[in-house]
Amino acid sequence: MSALRALAASALAGLTALAAPAVARADDGTDGDGDGAVIERAEFEAGVVGRPVGEITIDNSLGDVRIEGYDGSTVTVIAVKHAPDAASLRRLRVESLANPDGSVRLTTLLTERGSGGAERPAVALASVRVDLTIKVPRAATISGRVTTGRLEVENVDAGADLDSSTGPIVVRNVAGVVFARSLAGSQRFEEVFGSLDSHAVDGDLAFDSVRGAALTARAYAGDIDGRRVASKQVRLSSISGSIDLEAEPQAGGSVAVTSLRGAVDVRLRGAVGVAVRARAGGRVTLAGAAAPPSSADRWIEARYGARRDRAAVQVESRFGDVSFALVQ
Amino acid sequence: MNCRQLAEQVDAYLDGDLDEVGASACRGHLRTCAACRDLADQQTRLRAALAELPPAEPPAHLWAAIDARLGAAEIADSRRGALATGWSRLVAWLRPVAWPVAMVGSAGAIALAVVQLRGAAPSQPLALRAPVVAPAAAAPPVRLALRDALDERADLEREADGRFRQVVSELLPLARAEVATWAPRRAQAFAHDLERREQAVLVASPGHVRERAWHDLTSYLERVALGEQVAMGGGR
Secondary structure (H helix, E strand, O other): OHHHHHHHHHHHHHHHHHHHHHHOEEEEEEOOOOOOOEEEEEEEEEOOOOOOOOEEEEEEOOOOEEEEEEOOOOEEEEEEEEEOOHHHHOOEEEEEEEOOOOOEEEEEEEOOOOHHHOOOOOOOHHHOEEEEEEEEEOOOEEEEEEOOOOEEEEEEOOOEEEEEOOOOEEEEEEEOOEEEEEOOOOEEEEEEEOOEEEEEOOOOEEEEEEEOOEEEEEEOOOOEEEEEEOOOEEEEEEOOOOEEEEEOOOOOOEEEEEEOOOOEEEEEOOOOOEEEEEEEOOOEEEOOOOOOOOEOOEOEEEEEOOOOOOEEEEEEEOOOOEEEEEOO | OOHHHHHHHHHHHHHOOOOHHHHHHHHHHHHHOHHHHHHHHHHHHHHHHHHHOOOOOOOOOHHHHHHHHHHHHHHHHHOOOHHHHHHHHHHHHHHHHHHHHHHHOOHHHHHHHHHHHHOOOOOOOHHHHHHHHOOOOOOOOOOOOOOOHHHHHHHHHHHHHHHHHHHHHHHHHHHHHHHOOOOHHHHHHHHHHHHHHHHHHHHOOOOHHHHHHHHHHHHHHHHHHOOOOOOOOOOO
């Protein structure tokens, strides 16, 4: 019986959220360039009244998603739909579902041509899109998914779980655990304060001002670029891309940078002593240390700075060059 | 693919006549070129409008237009290989026979015969061919085989699967070379973990869930290939 009651409550909550767009401000019309394309803009609130938003999941395979944390308590959504004609515009839907536990789900849909009893003309994927701009409470946990669009998250404090196929992922000023995956989309992270786990196949990965317990980043073919990285455990790896890292090692921490075929360039700054070992199929350059000729199966080791709480540093490229330096 | 090539192939692409590689190249170019997207959009709208038109009687001047088109096609044939040239010769040989028949036969029947003898060039817009092939009175309305966004999205998912599959096939030998240096028990654990991740890909629904499973598999293989200490039986 309680399960039934919960189901009913969930359905009611969902209906409440779905009803919101009907009373929201909407503006539709042509895009003004005379080609007959139409745009519809709608703004609405999502969530259960009186219930704090816990997790918000956004799944938009039809365009961009921009998520901005703010000091309010409600989720505000601005949805902009683009289509070549009114019939195609009616196939684009934004669904909002709010649950009694405080979670909110936003999904965009392109309905079947024949749905609703009317056979609508085929439409090219490139000519329809839905872009979402969402304001969320800072404490909300974010799950965001796009396909070819841009996925942007900023100013949130409870981390984010992000997926993209070919669109770029951009994260700014985020605290908490961040988890990001993309196939060909690039990923850029600025001012992330928490653990960060990032993987891309063909996309490039870029980090600027990242600090937290761990930074793990892997790319198959993409390059990895890190600036002002101060995470305690840093592990960067690539198969064929190059890796360029400028980091501030933490006492007792570790930095491991490995590429199979790409070049590896690591520059460390700060007062912490480091114990470095490096090897490469190509050339090894260890600034300030007399580095004997290297080979892919032989480690070269060097130590720098204070002995206490040294950070362990490992740099390696099986077929490329490796260089390491301490900078001021 | 550049803009000129796209312009040449956009009809065949919208008709669904291109093979997977050609269609993928067109889609890729359309993603990055706004001007060509506009062109494709215009073509799409034009085709949608044409699809709504009722079947039409072939106008009297149509044959002249077809003949001119055949002439242009022959010039194009002259630039093709031996097989295409031979085909053009056959058409040229048959045309004197076709003309007298055209004088006494019905215009629709002649057009049908010549178009069939000529062969259907994939790049010719269906909208121009169809009214000629179909006798006006009995013809059903011609439906253009325009691909819908939902079909294109399914194509994108297949392309993503294909790329992940390619990456896995490149990583597997590297990972196996590394595993060959491991103790048997650890190697066995690798085989088990690999199978578990492959199964996860197979059972995952298309889209983000499957891409997440692919990421888990490729990331695991990358770690093994690079000789990192991999926690067996774990993984997100």
